[in-house]
Amino acid sequence: MNFWTKMQGVDARIIYILMMVAIAIPLVKPIGLPMRIMPTTLQVFEFIEKLPSGSKVYISFDYGPGQGPELNPMSTAVLNHLFKKGLKVYAMASITEGPMVAQSMLAPFEQQGKVYGKDFVNLGFFAGGEAGLAALCQDIRKVIARDFKGTPLDQLEMMKDINKITDFALGVTVNSGPGGYGTPEVWVRQVPIVYKTPFVLALNAVMTPSSLPFLQAKQITGLLGGLRAAAEYELCLKQPGMGAALMDAQSAAHVVIIAFIILGNIAYFSLRPKRRSGGI
Amino acid sequence: MDTATIVSTIFTFALFSFIFWKDNPAYNIAEHIFVAVGAGHAVVASYFVLKGSGWDQLAKGNMGVLIPVVLGLLLFARYFKGISWLTRPSVAIVVACGAGLGLRGSIRADFLDQIRASFLPLTNLNNIIFILGVVSVITYFFFTQHYTRITKGRLSVVTDLGQYFMMVAFGASFGQACMGRLSTLIDKVSFLLKTVLRIGV
Numbered sequence: 001m002n003f004w005t006k007m008q009g010v011d012a013r014i015i016y017i018l019m020m021v022a023i024a025i026p027l028v029k030p031i032g033l034p035m036r037i038m039p040t041t042l043q044v045f046e047f048i049e050k051l052p053s054g055s056k057v058y059i060s061f062d063y064g065p066g067q068g069p070e071l072n073p074m075s076t077a078v079l080n081h082l083f084k085k086g087l088k089v090y091a092m093a094s095i096t097e098g099p100m101v102a103q104s105m106l107a108p109f110e111q112q113g114k115v116y117g118k119d120f121v122n123l124g125f126f127a128g129g130e131a132g133l134a135a136l137c138q139d140i141r142k143v144i145a146r147d148f149k150g151t152p153l154d155q156l157e158m159m160k161d162i163n164k165i166t167d168f169a170l171g172v173t174v175n176s177g178p179g180g181y182g183t184p185e186v187w188v189r190q191v192p193i194v195y196k197t198p199f200v201l202a203l204n205a206v207m208t209p210s211s212l213p214f215l216q217a218k219q220i221t222g223l224l225g226g227l228r229a230a231a232e233y234e235l236c237l238k239q240p241g242m243g244a245a246l247m248d249a250q251s252a253a254h255v256v257i258i259a260f261i262i263l264g265n266i267a268y269f270s271l272r273p274k275r276r277s278g279g280i
Numbered sequence: 281m282d283t284a285t286i287v288s289t290i291f292t293f294a295l296f297s298f299i300f301w302k303d304n305p306a307y308n309i310a311e312h313i314f315v316a317v318g319a320g321h322a323v324v325a326s327y328f329v330l331k332g333s334g335w336d337q338l339a340k341g342n343m344g345v346l347i348p349v350v351l352g353l354l355l356f357a358r359y360f361k362g363i364s365w366l367t368r369p370s371v372a373i374v375v376a377c378g379a380g381l382g383l384r385g386s387i388r389a390d391f392l393d394q395i396r397a398s399f400l401p402l403t404n405l406n407n408i409i410f411i412l413g414v415v416s417v418i419t420y421f422f423f424t425q426h427y428t429r430i431t432k433g434r435l436s437v438v439t440d441l442g443q444y445f446m447m448v449a450f451g452a453s454f455g456q457a458c459m460g461r462l463s464t465l466i467d468k469v470s471f472l473l474k475t476v477l478r479i480g481v
Contacts, residue, residue: 012299013299019465023462027469027474027480028480068467069463070463096325097318097321100321125325125328129378189382189384189388189390193389194384194385205456205457217393217394217397219389227463227466249466250462250466253465254459
């Protein structure tokens, strides 16, 4: 059995081990690979940068802890920018795990001095999927009676002038796509399409290509996609963080994948004559 | 090391065990606990939604809520053979509202705005590629015999081009999917190295 025949039937465990080693090396000793900021990321950054201090922004955390590794760095980067600009943050979620994720994302900012009820609020989970979202857009209190901590909305200072979706300067959904009730498509067709309000999709990488037409058709204000967008956003903020730190590892893993694709193809084509003659 | 880190480490190794030993008791236990915790959390979250939107509203005297509450309860009739037909009005309302709401935005989001956004001037390479892609992919989805007979296969170049455009799109989508899965693996390796072993902190 020659090398290429072995390559065709390489054990998946070897690929896993090589992948883990490739990921581990830059995590232990960062390489600091250069990165270009994509126009889509810059678009979101510049829009938020232009919002006047005190503007109200809602973020819907439409993902569970399973998608956290990819979406948490993006949530942190966007929240960092919002708080840095002195904007008011309203967290909510269309899936049941979302409020917990929101709480864990907001906790570090609370430790840094941001005050619950004054700088940010967690409105919790809103039920009903698309119908729930449509109702929430018209009257938030009809869908959400209390915040995540159980306080009635009317007792929250930040909710004083907030009744409907058009009361916000910007909306963001950090979304993992199918599996949640408020998928990116649902958000787009119920919020920016109907109310013409600024809206940003912050998605996991796999959802990004299918959502690009929304940006191309100018239906949304901006689109952030995957860990790379998080790293780019951190660069925009000039505060490299979790996303930027993990991008070296991501690039190293890509090199391993590309190497295996090339080796697999060489093996396939080099063995093709043998296969045709019935030798394999 | 705190309790959360210890639990997280055990579960990480239990799930990684699938790579080396396929289906095994450690993996199964971790998987079942994950599903159970998720289901339990969903039940509690749903209880608070029902309490806030249903019970609390009724207690305040908002009797209008009775209609959706009754319609919701009727959905459980499917578990009782003789009265299972009672679920039909509730299901009909859910389907009708869903279709109506979806249609309200999707005609503009998925059709009108997308068609309008395709009317681009052919002044740069990006726009030319975009238009070629749109036209060839749409052409690819003409399946009728009538069409084939009229063109006598002359448009197969365009449909082939459409196929290549779609392959590029699927490739991009697969690449992005790889990136997403890798992010999860990177997070776990980072957790084991930095939080558990305290290497490269």
